[in-house]
Amino acid sequence: MDYSQRRKPYILGKILVAFILIVFCIITLKQSPTHRSSSTSAFSRHEPGVTHVLVTGGAGYIGSHATLRLLKDSYRVTIVDNLSRGNMGAVKVLQKQFPEPGRLQFIYADLGDAQAVKQIFAENAFDAVMHFAAVAYVGESTLEPLRYYHNITANTLIVLEAMAANNVKTLIYSSTCATYGEPEKMPITEKTPQHPINPYGKAKKMAEDIILDFSKKSDMAVMILRYFNVIGSDPEGRLGEAPRPELREHGRISGACFDAASGIISGLKVKGKDYPTTDGTCVRDYIDVTDLVDAHVKALAKAEPKKVGIYNVGTGKGRSVNEFVKACKKATGVDIKVEYLDRRPGDYAEVYSDPSKINRELNWTAQYTDLEKSLRIAWQWQKNHRNGYGQSLLTAS
Numbered sequence: 001m002d003y004s005q006r007r008k009p010y011i012l013g014k015i016l017v018a019f020i021l022i023v024f025c026i027i028t029l030k031q032s033p034t035h036r037s038s039s040t041s042a043f044s045r046h047e048p049g050v051t052h053v054l055v056t057g058g059a060g061y062i063g064s065h066a067t068l069r070l071l072k073d074s075y076r077v078t079i080v081d082n083l084s085r086g087n088m089g090a091v092k093v094l095q096k097q098f099p100e101p102g103r104l105q106f107i108y109a110d111l112g113d114a115q116a117v118k119q120i121f122a123e124n125a126f127d128a129v130m131h132f133a134a135v136a137y138v139g140e141s142t143l144e145p146l147r148y149y150h151n152i153t154a155n156t157l158i159v160l161e162a163m164a165a166n167n168v169k170t171l172i173y174s175s176t177c178a179t180y181g182e183p184e185k186m187p188i189t190e191k192t193p194q195h196p197i198n199p200y201g202k203a204k205k206m207a208e209d210i211i212l213d214f215s216k217k218s219d220m221a222v223m224i225l226r227y228f229n230v231i232g233s234d235p236e237g238r239l240g241e242a243p244r245p246e247l248r249e250h251g252r253i254s255g256a257c258f259d260a261a262s263g264i265i266s267g268l269k270v271k272g273k274d275y276p277t278t279d280g281t282c283v284r285d286y287i288d289v290t291d292l293v294d295a296h297v298k299a300l301a302k303a304e305p306k307k308v309g310i311y312n313v314g315t316g317k318g319r320s321v322n323e324f325v326k327a328c329k330k331a332t333g334v335d336i337k338v339e340y341l342d343r344r345p346g347d348y349a350e351v352y353s354d355p356s357k358i359n360r361e362l363n364w365t366a367q368y369t370d371l372e373k374s375l376r377i378a379w380q381w382q383k384n385h386r387n388g389y390g391q392s393l394l395t396a397s
């Protein structure tokens with residue numbers, strides 16, 4: 001018998017098995033939750049009636065709260081974050097709340113990587129950008145100024161270039177009262193001259209200037225929001241503030257109060273009690289994160305092509321550090337030990353906003369102005385999340 005005739009059915013059988021295997025693999029891949037083609041397609045095309053917002057820094061404290069609010073209000077959201085400071089745990093909470101395809105996608109990327117940013121913008125159809133991503137500690141900025149100029153100023157330029165190249169129409173920019181420096185007159189209005197005194201404030205002011213110069217020759221709708229001191233967390237307890245432990249030394253007063261209440265640190269060190277204020281301690285304007293994200297949604301709704309809106313986002317009311325500590329003691333039920341030290345160089349006595357412009361033009365007013373209540377909500381989350389969001393699977397340098 002001819003040998004080649006005997007081999008034929010054997011080879012045909014092998015080809016058939018290989019074909020079945022390939023078909024099986026394709027079907028399995030398509031059904032796999034990690035295969036993104038079906039869910040990402042919604043993100044890559046504009047859809048009438050749906051506003052797709054890119055939230056940079058959406059794994060962070062304010063960005064995650066903003067994402068939650070946007071999703072609740074039926075926006076489509078893409079988070080881009082390098083997880084250098086944020087938490088994958090926060091993203092997972094959001095994904096669990098909004099699992100439907102086309103609602104939320106997370107992209108792990110560094111905004112300093114211009115190529116990656118270009119690709120993200122080319123592959124996704126964004127209608128607006130809320131640019132939260134930044135390193136954001138005044139003290140750290142004095143120790144690592146170049147990092148701050150790079151991360152804040154240079155990265156904003158990269159985002160803006162990508163927006164311009166892809167005709168993304170609206171930008172809501174996270175700025176800060178640190179851009180004002182040490183104003184002579186209180187309260188701070190949007191017309192108060194900006195003379196920032198640390199690299200953080202300077203980097204944000206430079207980013208603002210880049211945006212303002214660009215907007216003169218562009219159709220883009222721009223809103224610049226200058227936040228005062230942000231506190232609080234989601235009243236329904238889904239999200240909270242969970243900075244990395246190594247950032248504690250640069251941390252903010254609410255974090256320090258909670259750390260003292262939970263015994264992570266022995267007590268609070270209040271720097272300066274001889275300021276010319278009612279009780280000698282510094283006065284600041286504390287804005288609840290729920291109010292802050294509401295200001296973003298209102299800014300997005302009112303943003304107009306070729307126009308720039310600049311707004312202070314604060315309560316308009318200054319509270320002293322002593323008042324804050326008293327509220328924190330009540331909210332946590334812990335008699336936090338307080339030690340008074342000398343003034344810290346560079347701290348100014350009083351900072352509070354005049355929010356009348358945002359009240360008037362965006363119809364926004366702070367609602368969560370009960371300090372103790374805001375702190376009680378945030379403390380509840382802290383108590384339920386002793387380990388923050390837990391260990392993130394993805395980490396970045």
Ligand SMILES: NC(=O)c1ccc[n+]([C@@H]2O[C@H](COP(=O)([O-])OP(=O)(O)OC[C@H]3O[C@@H](n4cnc5c(N)ncnc54)[C@H](O)[C@@H]3O)[C@@H](O)[C@H]2O)c1
Nearest residue numbers: 057059060061062081082083084085086111133134136230
């Ligand atoms: N928290 C405040 O009191 C306050 C006050 C004024 C202004 N702001 C501004 O609000 C914004 C958000 O602050 P936050 O308190 O939520 O900080 P955060 O550190 O909690 O969040 C910042 C997020 O940006 C991400 N990020 C940083 N660099 C990145 C990069 N190169 N690429 C991609 N992602 C990057 C981090 O991983 C993090 O998730 C910042 O722009 C900050 O300057 C905050």
